[in-house]
Structures are given as C-alpha cells and as structure tokens.
Amino acid sequence: MLDFDDIQHILLTRAPALNGRYVFLTFRDPEGARAWLSAMLETVHSARAMRESVARDRRWVTLAFTWNGLRALGVDEASLATFPEEFRQGMVARAEILGDTGANHPDNWVDDTKSPDLHAIVILFARDAEAHARCVAAHDELLTRHESVQMLSTLDLAATPPFDYAHDHFGYRDRLSQPVIEGSGDEPTPGSGGFIKAGEFILGYPDESGPGPRLPQPEILSRNGSFMAYRRLEEHVGRFRAFLREQGQTPDEQELIAAKLMGRWRSGAPLVLAPERDDPALGADPRRNNDFGYKHQDPHGYAVPLGTHIRRMNPRDTAANMNRRRMIRRGATYGPPLPEGAADDGVERGIAAFVICASLIRQFEFAQNVWVNDKSFHELGNERDPIIGNQDGTLEYKIPKRPIRKTITGLPAFTNVRGGAYFFLPGLRALRWLAALGQAPA
Amino acid sequence: MRALGRAARRLQDAVTLATVNMSNTSKKTDWSKPAAMALPKGGYFPNRVEQGRYGPVFPKTPACYGFTIIAKIIPGREPAFHEYAQRIEKAVAETPDCLAVLKLHYLRWVLFPIKGETYFMYQGIFDTDFDKYTEDAVAIFTSTGLRTVFENLEGFPEDWQTNPAAFARFVREHQCPSFLEYGEYPYVSADEIKKALALKASFSTMLDQMQ
Numbered sequence: 128m129l130d131f132d133d134i135q136h137i138l139l140t141r142a143p144a145l146n147g148r149y150v151f152l153t154f155r156d157p158e159g160a161r162a163w164l165s166a167m168l169e170t171v172h173s174a175r176a177m178r179e180s181v182a183r184d185r186r187w188v189t190l191a192f193t194w195n196g197l198r199a200l201g202v203d204e205a206s207l208a209t210f211p212e213e214f215r216q217g218m219v220a221r222a223e224i225l226g227d228t229g230a231n232h233p234d235n236w237v238d239d240t241k242s243p244d245l246h247a248i249v250i251l252f253a254r255d256a257e258a259h260a261r262c263v264a265a266h267d268e269l270l271t272r273h274e275s276v277q278m279l280s281t282l283d284l285a286a287t288p289p290f291d292y293a294h295d296h297f298g299y300r301d302r303l304s305q306p307v308i309e310g311s312g313d314e315p316t317p318g319s320g321g322f323i324k325a326g327e328f329i330l331g332y333p334d335e336s337g338p339g340p341r342l343p344q345p346e347i348l349s350r351n352g353s354f355m356a357y358r359r360l361e362e363h364v365g366r367f368r369a370f371l372r373e374q375g376q377t378p379d380e381q382e383l384i385a386a387k388l389m390g391r392w393r394s395g396a397p398l399v400l401a402p403e404r405d406d407p408a409l410g411a412d413p414r415r416n417n418d419f420g421y422k423h424q425d426p427h428g429y430a431v432p433l434g435t436h437i438r439r440m441n442p443r444d445t446a447a448n449m450n451r452r453r454m455i456r457r458g459a460t461y462g463p464p465l466p467e468g469a470a471d472d473g474v475e476r477g478i479a480a481f482v483i484c485a486s487l488i489r490q491f492e493f494a495q496n497v498w499v500n501d502k503s504f505h506e507l508g509n510e511r512d513p514i515i516g517n518q519d520g521t522l523e524y525k526i527p528k529r530p531i532r533k534t535i536t537g538l539p540a541f542t543n544v545r546g547g548a549y550f551f552l553p554g555l556r557a558l559r560w561l562a563a564l565g566q567a568p569a
Numbered sequence: 570m571r572a573l574g575r576a577a578r579r580l581q582d583a584v585t586l587a588t589v590n591m592s593n594t595s596k597k598t599d600w601s602k603p604a605a606m607a608l609p610k611g612g613y614f615p616n617r618v619e620q621g622r623y624g625p626v627f628p629k630t631p632a633c634y635g636f637t638i639i640a641k642i643i644p645g646r647e648p649a650f651h652e653y654a655q656r657i658e659k660a661v662a663e664t665p666d667c668l669a670v671l672k673l674h675y676l677r678w679v680l681f682p683i684k685g686e687t688y689f690m691y692q693g694i695f696d697t698d699f700d701k702y703t704e705d706a707v708a709i710f711t712s713t714g715l716r717t718v719f720e721n722l723e724g725f726p727e728d729w730q731t732n733p734a735a736f737a738r739f740v741r742e743h744q745c746p747s748f749l750e751y752g753e754y755p756y757v758s759a760d761e762i763k764k765a766l767a768l769k770a771s772f773s774t775m776l777d778q779m780q
Contacts, residue, residue: 212734213622223619223620224620224621224622336707336708336711336730336731337730337731338731339731340731340732341728341731341732447669447670447705447708448670448704448705448708451704451708488622488623488734489704489733492622493622493701493704496621496622496701497701497702501701503696503697506758506760506761
C-alpha cells in the first residue's frame with residue numbers, strides 16, 4: 128500500500144552512517160535551480176531502492192525545500208497558498224510559539240537558517256569519513272557548474288565515540304523509542320505503541336483520524352511527501368558534567384541525577400523499569416528497553432519525575448490521542464567529542480536533527496508548545512524540559528522522593544537552539560516534477 | 570496495624586502528590602482571596618499577548634481560561650440541541666472522564682432568542698488555553714457525537730474534522746471575550762481542587778483507622 132518507490136528513504140529507513148553533512152542552499156534563479164535539481168535526482172534513494180542496496184551503498188542523500196525554496200524553483204503562487212499556514216510562515220516566525228526566545232531566539236542562530244533566502248537542504252549521510260570526503264568534493268564540484276545555487280552554510284556530522292551505539296555528547300543512548308508506520312514492513316518494539324497510520328507521517332494516506340486532510344496542490348507535488356522541522360541544538364557538555372558533579376557526590380549519584388533529568392539512565396535503561404540502579408543490559412535490549420508506561424507504573428513520578436525529557440516528549444498512557452502526536456526523528460551529532468575530565472574548550476558541539484511529521488502544527492509544534500516549554504505541564508509550575516526546554520537559569524526541577532522531594536533551583540541551560548527551519552520533503556515523482564517546471568509539456 | 574501503615578503511606582503519597590503538583594501560580598497568588606480582573610476591549614492586554622499555535626491566546630484570569638461562543642442556529646434546529654443534551658448526559662454518566670483532556674471546570678449550553686431568531690451560547694471555564702487542545706477537542710467531538718451540536722450552527726465549517734485550523738477559526742470568529750471576570754478561589758485548577766478533596770478524604774480515613 129505504501130508507495131516505497133516514491134517515498135524518500137529518510138522517512139522509512141535509517142542510514143548506517145558514521146558521517147554526514149547538511150548543506151543549506153539558496154537559489155538565485157529558478158531555471159538554474161532546476162538544472163541543479165535535475166543533476167541531483169539520481170542521488171536520491173527511494174525507500175525501496177535504499178532497502179535493496181543498503182549493504183553496498185556508501186552514501187545516502189535527501190532533498191527538501193522551504194516554502195520560499197518551492198517558490199524559488201518556480202512553483203506558482205496559487206499552489207504555494209495551499210501549503211499549511213505554519214510551513215508558510217517558517218520556523219523563525221513561529222519562534223514565540225516554539226519557545227525559541229531569549230538565548231534560543233533566531234537572532235542567536237549561527238548557520239543562516241533564519242534567512243528568508245534559505246531555500247533547500249541537502250542531507251548527506253555517509254558510511255564513513257572517506258565516503259563523506261568523496262561526496263562533499265563531488266557536490267562542491269557540482270555547485271561550481273551551477274552558479275545559480277549557492278551555499279548559505281554547511282554542518283558536518285560525525286558519530287561520537289564509543290561507537291557501539293548511537294548517543295549524544297552528554298552520553299545518553301539515543302534512538303530507543305520510534306513510531307512504526309503501518310505497512311512499512313517494520314515491527315514496533317514492545318511498548319513503542321503499535322502501528323501508526325501512514326498519514327501521520329506521509330501525505331496522501333489515511334491518518335489516525337480518518338482519510339487525512341486535503342493535500343497541498345498540486346497533488347503530484349505533495350503526495351508521498353512530508354514535512355520536517357530542523358533543529359540544531361548546541362550541547363554544553365562542560366556545564367552538564369559540572370552540574371552532575373555538583374548534584375552527586377559519587378559517580379553512582381551523578382548517574383542517577385543524569386537519569387532523573389532524561390528519564391533513562393545514560394545506558395538507555397528506563398527509570399520506570401530500573402528506578403534505583405542502572406541496568407545496561409536492559410538499556411541495550413530492544414525487547415525490554417521501551418516496554419513501559421506511566422499511568423499505572425509511575426503515576427506520581429517517584430521513578431521518573433513528571434517533568435523529565437522523555438515524559439514530556441512522549442507522555443505515553445498519560446496523554447490523550449497519542450497516536451496523533453508521534454514524530455519520526457533522524458539526526459546525528461556534530462562537533463568534536465569532549466574527553467571525560469577535560470575542561471570545556473568552547474568549541475560548539477551538539478545534535479542536529481529532523482523531526483518528520485505530516486502536520487508540523489499538530490505534531491512538532493504541539494510537543495514544543497504544550498509539552499516541552501509549557502510551565503503548566505503536569506502543573507509543575509516553574510519548570511520546563513530540563514534537556515531541550517528554554518532554560519534561562521531561573522527555573523527549577525523537582526524530583527519526587529519519599530518523604531521529601533528534592534528541588535533543584537536555578538537549573539542551567541544544558542542546550543541552546545543554534546539553527547532551525549521548516550522543510551517540505553517531496554516524493555521522488557514530486558522532485559522530478561519540480562525539476563521539470565517551466566518546460567513545455569512533451 | 571498493616572492497614573494503618575497502608576493508610577499512612579497513601580496519605581504520604583497524597584501529600585507528596587499535592588505538593589509536587591502545586592502550581593507556581595497558586596504559590597504566588599492567594600487562593601483564599603477572591604479576585605476580579607477587568608479586561609480591555611477585545612479581550613487581550615495589548616503588551617502581553619501570548620502567541621498560540623492557532624493565534625493569540627486569551628489571557629488567564631482569576632476564573633482561569635475559558636470562552637463564550639455565540640452563534641446563530643440554522644432555523645428550526647432547536648430539537649437537535651435538546652436531543653443532544655440527552656445524549657451528553659448519558660455519555661458522561663457512562664464515561665465520566667470522557668471530557669478529561671479539556672481540563673474543564675464548567676460548561677454551559679444555552680439557547681436564547683434575539684428578535685425572534687434563536688442563538689446558541691456555549692460557555693466554558695477550563696484550565697488550559699483553548700489553543701493547546703484544539704485537536705484533542707476535535708477528536709472528542711468526533712468520538713462522542715458532541716459535533717452534532719456545532720453542525721447546527723450557521724457558518725460551521727464542513728471539513729472541521731480534518732481541518733482543526735478551520736474549527737479554531739470558527740471558534741475565534743464567534744468568541745465574545747469577557748470584559749470582567751471573577752474567581753472565588755482565583756487561578757486554582759480543577760485538578761488541584763480534586764486533589765485537595767482527595768487529601769481531605771485520606772485524612773478522614775486515617776483518623777478513622779486510628780480510633
């Protein structure tokens with residue numbers, strides 16, 4: 128039922144990549160932009176093509192466009208007007224809604240993604256550094272032959288050691304909880320919530336509420352496409368480690384504090400199932416590490432404080448309509464690792480990720496506005512998400528404990544938003560249609 | 570003795586729950602002092618408009634959040650409203666928490682005449698600004714049949730079920746903001762009230778068991 132030949136691979140698969148690059152582009156004229164796009168078409172894998180060739184391939188490419196980018200390619204105004212309101216406004220205009228204020232405000236972003244001239248992104252995932260270097264050189268060379276297309280900025284991604292599992296610069300194991308699309312051929316791990324209707328993530332299919340909304344026009348452009356929210360989050364590793372040392376006397380106590388912020392131990396073991404002691408084997412076991420709920424297993428937050436990151440990003444059985452609030456995440460770390468025990472070197476490092484969903488306003492923006500940055504989440508009051516929430520140093524964090532809870536005041540900001548944008552991720556047919564705009568019909 | 574220990578533990582949990590979930594606003598404002606708030610014309614304080622996903626958010630008052638929707642009904646549809654009332658009474662009796670996600674205090678549904686034509690007023694008082702739970706409200710209306718009331722209103726969008734933005738727009742266009750609101754126990758949420766009552770009940774039980 129899913130059109131695997133048309134859907135871009137990033138929606139349905141994860142590339143086995145250690146390296147990558149995000150290239151942010153601007154188009155100077157529509158014809159030149161389309162010529163570049165035509166040259167790029169053969170590099171974009173569909174989901175089916177990727178699954179068939181993943182063992183052999185060394186690089187995977189994804190193309191996506193901002194609303195201004197679609198216009199810059201030559202999409203007409205009548206069609207542009209049919210795209211969703213929040214996508215048309217762009218992430219910068221939605222900053223207050225997303226909680227991107229103060230230090231997270233777009234004025235402080237570093238990569239020109241806030242520019243209205245941001246038109247496109249090329250996402251390169253490469254198996255290793257050698258493939259990365261070869262592809263970067265090839266694309267740089269391609270750009271010299273397409274002067275209408277210019278780079279606004281780039282960001283290189285690389286996995287941080289140790290390489291046995293994916294984790295961020297803070298050391299937290301990642302990619303443990305993912306929605307699985309009905310008909311994708313994947314199986315959800317226990318606790319991951321059952322199959323989700325394709326329309327929650329891919330345009331043109333029924334979603335969890337019914338037939339799905341009207342497609343942006345023309346249909347050939349939007350069918351099998353999706354929307355992506357790009358977020359570049361700097362991680363202040365020195366500050367984070369210093370905080371753990373302040374809050375815990377022993378390494379075990381420090382690990383517990385780290386777990387109480389995230390909702391999982393850094394090994395990935397969920398606090399609900401391992402409330403007092405880390406259990407790395409549990410963290411590594413996909414049959415068990417996501418199999419839990421909150422309503423019956425931890426209603427008061429004694430194991431997982433009510434305001435932890437994972438409890439805010441996925442309230443599981445304590446929220447309504449969860450099947451309408453899921454998101455697909457893809458991304459990687461950037462910047463050099465900071466060795467344990469080393470003082471912070473001031474070099475920017477963090478995670479740069481994409482949140483993929485069929486409705487930015489209902490899925491991504493809802494999570495940011497109602498869960499991550501809302502002080503009245505679970506009526507906690509003076510709290511926001513301790514990992515990705517907008518922290519200005521005045522907020523607190525409450526850890527329920529018998530008999531008296533622990534309250535940390537003046538929680539520091541461990542992350543800051545350094546870039547972001549809303550992209551439309553077209554299907555392959557749509558990419559070909561875009562590349563052929565302006566040509567007389569055959 | 571074990572029953573007493575269990576009761577004490579339940580009491581401890583109730584105390585912890587009440588304190589863990591005490592919102593910052595109820596610590597800053599005094600729930601024991603009734604308060605009133607006058608509001609500017611249009612319903613917003615000019616320099617303090619918070620942006621929600623579907624538009625500006627009406628400010629929180631001592632009567633928490635709410636709306637007053639007024640719309641003309643499609644002539645002749647009055648019986649549909651009364652049938653609907655029976656249906657909702659039954660739905661809530663069968664599933665008391667069917668409206669829980671809307672964080673309601675009170676709802677009032679009213680029909681009234683203006684110059685011989687019938688108008689509908691839907692007034693709600695709740696703990697979360699409407700913007701946050703627009704899609705959940707649409708989902709509830711779809712699943713419980715609450716929708717059949719709105720579909721009897723002139724101008725209600727046909728595609729409201731797949732288009733929450735259109736639903737939100739209808740609500741905003743028919744919203745009549747208050748110019749004054751009063752709260753007997755200002756800013757206190759329905760959840761906090763229920764927890765306070767649960768705490769009181771736990772105390773009573775524990776005292777009983779100590780006799």
